[in-house]
Amino acid sequence: MKPAYFLLPAFLASSLNAMTLPESTVRPYECETCDALSHAAVSSNWRIQNTSLQHDGLRQQKSRKYRVVTTRAALEKGLPLSTRAPAAVVSIAPLGKQTTPVKANFRIQKNNLDMSLNDAASLLSQNEAVPDSEFTTQNLAMFQLKPELGAGKFILSSKAAGGQANDRFVVQVLDQGSTTYLHIETNKSHYQYGDEMTATFRLQDGAYGYPIDVITASVVGPDGQAIPLTLKKEKWDTYVARIRLTDEKNTHGKNWYVEADISTILNDEEVLRHVHSAISYAIPSAAITDIKVQKGRNFDLIATVDVATASRYALQAVFMGTNSQGKREAIESVHSAAWLSPGQSQLNFSLSTEIANKYKPPYYLASITLVDYGQLKPVYEFNKPTDIGSIR
Amino acid sequence: MDLLRLIVCALLFVFSPLLFANTSPENLGIAFVHGTNDHRDDADGGYWKRDFLDIMSSALPDNNNYVVINCDFRQSMWDEAASGCAADQLLAFINRKKITRLVVYTHSNGGNVIRWILSNPTYDPRFATLTQHISEVIALAPSSGGTPLADEVMDGSIFSESMAWLIGYRNDSVQQQRVGDMAVYNNELLFGSSGRPSLPVPFRVVIGSDVTSSPFSSASYCNGYTLNVGLKFTRLYLEDCSDGFLNCESQSTAGTLWFMDVDKTDDQTPLSHSQSRHHCFGLERILRTDLLKEGVSQ
Numbered sequence: 001m002k003p004a005y006f007l008l009p010a011f012l013a014s015s016l017n018a019m020t021l022p023e024s025t026v027r028p029y030e031c032e033t034c035d036a037l038s039h040a041a042v043s044s045n046w047r048i049q050n051t052s053l054q055h056d057g058l059r060q061q062k063s064r065k066y067r068v069v070t071t072r073a074a075l076e077k078g079l080p081l082s083t084r085a086p087a088a089v090v091s092i093a094p095l096g097k098q099t100t101p102v103k104a105n106f107r108i109q110k111n112n113l114d115m116s117l118n119d120a121a122s123l124l125s126q127n128e129a130v131p132d133s134e135f136t137t138q139n140l141a142m143f144q145l146k147p148e149l150g151a152g153k154f155i156l157s158s159k160a161a162g163g164q165a166n167d168r169f170v171v172q173v174l175d176q177g178s179t180t181y182l183h184i185e186t187n188k189s190h191y192q193y194g195d196e197m198t199a200t201f202r203l204q205d206g207a208y209g210y211p212i213d214v215i216t217a218s219v220v221g222p223d224g225q226a227i228p229l230t231l232k233k234e235k236w237d238t239y240v241a242r243i244r245l246t247d248e249k250n251t252h253g254k255n256w257y258v259e260a261d262i263s264t265i266l267n268d269e270e271v272l273r274h275v276h277s278a279i280s281y282a283i284p285s286a287a288i289t290d291i292k293v294q295k296g297r298n299f300d301l302i303a304t305v306d307v308a309t310a311s312r313y314a315l316q317a318v319f320m321g322t323n324s325q326g327k328r329e330a331i332e333s334v335h336s337a338a339w340l341s342p343g344q345s346q347l348n349f350s351l352s353t354e355i356a357n358k359y360k361p362p363y364y365l366a367s368i369t370l371v372d373y374g375q376l377k378p379v380y381e382f383n384k385p386t387d388i389g390s391i392r
Numbered sequence: 393m394d395l396l397r398l399i400v401c402a403l404l405f406v407f408s409p410l411l412f413a414n415t416s417p418e419n420l421g422i423a424f425v426h427g428t429n430d431h432r433d434d435a436d437g438g439y440w441k442r443d444f445l446d447i448m449s450s451a452l453p454d455n456n457n458y459v460v461i462n463c464d465f466r467q468s469m470w471d472e473a474a475s476g477c478a479a480d481q482l483l484a485f486i487n488r489k490k491i492t493r494l495v496v497y498t499h500s501n502g503g504n505v506i507r508w509i510l511s512n513p514t515y516d517p518r519f520a521t522l523t524q525h526i527s528e529v530i531a532l533a534p535s536s537g538g539t540p541l542a543d544e545v546m547d548g549s550i551f552s553e554s555m556a557w558l559i560g561y562r563n564d565s566v567q568q569q570r571v572g573d574m575a576v577y578n579n580e581l582l583f584g585s586s587g588r589p590s591l592p593v594p595f596r597v598v599i600g601s602d603v604t605s606s607p608f609s610s611a612s613y614c615n616g617y618t619l620n621v622g623l624k625f626t627r628l629y630l631e632d633c634s635d636g637f638l639n640c641e642s643q644s645t646a647g648t649l650w651f652m653d654v655d656k657t658d659d660q661t662p663l664s665h666s667q668s669r670h671h672c673f674g675l676e677r678i679l680r681t682d683l684l685k686e687g688v689s690q
Contacts (some may be wrong), residue, residue, distance in 0.1 A: 042520050044513040046592035054587045061572065067547070089628045091544075123628065144628055172544075174629060189579055232416070254567070255468055255576050276543065278572030280580055314514045318589055333589040337514035371581070373515055376470055378580050 017292070019365070019391040024287035026308035027193055028342070029250050034374035037312040041338035045352055048333050052320060053367050053383075059189050059277075062181040065174040066261070066272035069095060073165040078109070078157040082270045085151050085177030087122070087172045090143040092156075095168040103331040106141060107156040122146045151178075152269060163367050173272075180205045182262055182273035189243050190280040190378065191256075199258045201239045201274065209237030210271070213264040217241050222254035227256075245281055246343035253376030256281045285309040286340065288370055294326070299351035301365070301388070307340045311374030318367040320385055321359025328364060328385065331355055337373070351388075362387045398611060408557040420686060421457040421491035423482055427500025427535070427669075428465050428565050435462035439499075440669060441615070447676045448497075451683040459485035465501055466563040469508040470515075470581075474565070478505055479518045493527045495686060497679070499669040500637070501533025501569060504582070507646060510591045511583040527686075528663035530596040530650070530679065533635055536585065536597075537642030538574030540629050542566045553668075571642075584646035593666050596646030596677075600635030601654060602662035603627050609660050614672035623664045651678070 070079050081090065092106070108120035117124055121143035146153070156171065180203065187198040201217065203210040217229040217239075229241035245256075255278040263272050286307040294300040303315050314337035321331045336349040356363060366385035369378045413526055426439040436445070449458040463477035486494060498506050506529055513520040545566050552576040567573060584591040605624035612620050623636025633640035640652070653663040657673040668675065 038516045040517045040519050042514040044520050044523070044592075048590045050585055051458070053589070142625060142628075150531065170547075172547075176628075189576065253468055253581075254564075255573050257572070265413065276547070278570065278576050280576045314512070330589065333583070333592075335512075335514045371512075373512075376581065 011345060017391045018290040019292070019386050020290045021288050021368070023289075024284055024380055026306050027284050027289050027346060028308040029248060029283040029285060029375075031250055031309055031374045033250075033252060034309070034311040037339070037373055039312070039339040041336075042236075043334075043336040043349060045334045045350070047352075047355055048318070048330050053330060059187070060183065060185045061275055061277040062183050063273055063275035064176055064178050064181045065172060066274045068173075068272075070169055070171055071165065072158070072163050072167040072169070074083060075156065075158040075169065077269045078155040080270075081154045081156055081171070081173055082272065083145070083151045083173060083175045083178070084180050084269075084271065085155065085175055086147040086149065087144055087177055088151075089142070089144045089174040089176060090156070091170075091172045091174075093170050093172075095170050105159045107157050107159070108145070108149075108226060109157070110149055110152065112366075113149075115145055117141075118241065120146060120149060158388045180210070180266075180273075182260065182275040184258060184275045184277045185259060186258060186277060186279055188279075190282070192281070192379070193246060193248070193283045194244065196242055196244050197258075197279065199241045199260075200234075200276075201231075201241075201260050201262070202237055203262055203264060203271070204237070209235075210264060210266060211237055212239060212262045215239050215260060215262045217258065217260035219245075220257040220259055221247065221249075222251045222256065226259075247281065248283065250282060250283065250375050251377075252374075255279060255302055270320045280377060282372070282375050282379050283309075284379050285311060285372050285375065286313055286370055286383070288315070288368065289344075291365065291368075291391065293388060294348075297377055298388070298392065299353055299356055299363075301349055301351075303336075303347045303349070305340060305345045305347060305370065307342050307345055309374065310339070310341045310373075311372050313340050313347070313379075314373060315347045315349060316367075316369045316371060317349065317365055319356075320364040320366050321356060322355070322362060323359060329359070330366070331359060360387050397500070397679045400605060404436055407601070409585070410641065418619070419457065419490055419492045420452060421459070421485065421489055421494050422452060422683065423459045423461060423485065423494060423496045424448075425461045425467065425478060425496060425498040425502035425506055426463075427498075427502050428569070430464045430466050432462045432464055436460040442674055443508065443669070444669070444671045447671055447680060448683065454489075457489050457491060461502075465505060466565050468564040468568050469501070469505045469577075470512075475505050475508050476516070476518075477520050479509060479516070482525075483518060486522075489526060493686075494525045495559065495683065496526055496529045497532060498529060498534060499532045501535050501565060503529070503531040503646075504568070504574075504577075505580050506533075507533075507536070507584060507591065510593060510595075511581065513592070526593050529591075529647070530682075531595055531597045531647055533600045533643055533663070533665055534597060534646065535569050535642060536574065537639050537645035538569045538571040539642060540571055541626055541637060541640050542573075543571060544629060546570060550587055564675055574642075574645075578645060582646065586645075591647070594652035597644060597647045598650055598663075598668060599640050599643045599652045600638070600663035600665055600668040601633050601640055603634075603636040603664040604662065605664075611673065615666045615670040619666040620664050623666065628683040633661060634680060635665040635668065659690060 123144040218226040319332040364385040368382045370380040464473040467474045513523040578585040603623045605620045627636045654660040661673040
């Protein structure tokens, strides 16, 4: 790696041609943390080999679990839990700041059987059962149902003394052996201000879909603010939600989430599922408008950046060369960052001659990304490899 | 003649630091970077046990060339209290001991903190300087792909008090290590995972693949029986191949696989998440042998 510190007088920038990048509208945001970021210009390069540049983030998630928020009173009456496979994991945790311990005399009923947790669970986390575990606390009950109890409908009840009838609890069932899962897919993993997010929900069992009787979904911000989603049934087994994302707050690296809860009746038994997926959201605070090769310096380039919010920005890109077999290959990762004020600014970066000389032209510039360290998000990306020779 | 002598002396004076720099031997150092949670007070001797540190440092040409990082990793990896603190302590060590080559041992989320520094050397001039000195990272059970347990804590499905010993309370670091969040960060801010540019230095991964917690097995007692029993519970939320905190898939999300625990440990004993930072089942011997090669290759 070769770091270098530089200041680039704008008048040094000159070339015959420029690589013009797709236009992007920039938008300012309030940044309380940007001033505290380093104002020093820094660049860094390192050799990369055998690097595939095919990545698309994680746009899909599957879930075999569900949650029920209940009260102490409801638990005393008996809370129905349904599973699709044996050996489900159940946890009961208090919700909120109540001080009453969750530890209680839980019982499990199935068909005509009425069992204590000790009899119903193969692995049980309660103080009495596992006295030496770091995991046991007075505020959590967790157990795995014995496989021999099979799947289906269970009744969880508690005969606890003390506490308030309206004390709330989260009961979660992880039906890990089930082949039935709720699937979520978003159309992208990264969104910017003004983008429309599309989320698709399916309850499925491998390639087979199931109808969904009830579904609710929301987009949840980093601070927990939830925006309910309007869902449309696009196929008999598929619901789709669309929403235009227009939040103007800097999330400072944190992500947004899409969540959904469903219930449906399959073969007279209720199936519940909860799914959650993270998405990245940024305000397009800056964009690269063009990239030029410095006159007479084949591997030294200058990027022009249109900046809306003063912040620290890093240009990250990959240089590619042509190997002895004539194939294009990623050869160097290049990084150049500086504090940029609103307006037009420039960032320069270079391909190491030493590395370039081990390859043949044409050389390409690929995976160009502009990261705003004020948001800790990429704000501009251009992935199409471009022949550097064409912009000399 | 005098003029010629004067010129030669002047040239020697100007270039002697360079000559010395080119001929001086490498000075190898090692650093230990802890995982999630606030370990400002217990990293040395608590998180990393003293006998493990002694075994590792005894493999160095200079046994004093080691440092134990102690920072607040309840924060996100990019936070000054996390990566900024780690960078400051590593640079202070490098400068104090004149380290020319640094091998960094990370455990769990410590791998993410170091990977953030290595992936973003231009975020801060300290990171660029530090990256020049790190020769490789040995990532012990890194949480590169996050953990479903972080989802459980953030969702409130598992009361965070029950997980504080392992991952901490509901804090920024736990949020960062949710599976979906780490997927976003691997895609956008971190290097070294599939389809992303490689890191500037090797990031060699050791994977822990199971938890032994039977009271009748001696393997359950290495680095705390109670920790391993706890990990047996948390493992219920994970895949078959997991160390009680992380799925094997998460651990192998970034970098290159050095070895899966059972391929090299004594009696093919798996390493739980609490055991992959301690001298359990010959782990210290494996790491030490590798480090000795580093020392010899100077």
